[in-house]
Amino acid sequence: MEVTALIVLCIITALLALSLRGQRPEFAMLLSLGCGLFVLLYLLGQMKDIFSGLEDILSGLSGQSELTAIILKALGVCIVAEWGSQCCRDAGETAIAAKVELAAKAALVMMSMPVFASLLEMAGELLRL
Numbered sequence: 001m002e003v004t005a006l007i008v009l010c011i012i013t014a015l016l017a018l019s020l021r022g023q024r025p026e027f028a029m030l031l032s033l034g035c036g037l038f039v040l041l042y043l044l045g046q047m048k049d050i051f052s053g054l055e056d057i058l059s060g061l062s063g064q065s066e067l068t069a070i071i072l073k074a075l076g077v078c079i080v081a082e083w084g085s086q087c088c089r090d091a092g093e094t095a096i097a098a099k100v101e102l103a104a105k106a107a108l109v110m111m112s113m114p115v116f117a118s119l120l121e122m123a124g125e126l127l128r129l
Helices: 003-021 025-059 065-090 094-128
Strands: none
Touching: 003 025, 025 065, 065 094
């Protein structure tokens, strides 16, 4: 499926959800979430190629397999958190969406701690020279 077809599907779904929202808001929300899930699953299939290409690029860095793993995990957390946050916003739950984003940011900070530690270690070695 091309991106154009995906965009057309999303526009049609949005129009259907808009027309349903007056009579059956719960069905409109389910339709919107279903479309979002379909788009996410489609994009995850496409992301497999992107992740493998990124892994090839990052594997060129000598001895940085830990860094590669952290970057790929961080990308995954960002994608899932953005999707979860947007689903919460679609359901009208902006407060929960903000908490999803906050949890993702905390997870990213925790994942990046080894990177910060190695950067500080390298800076310390450079200062000793």
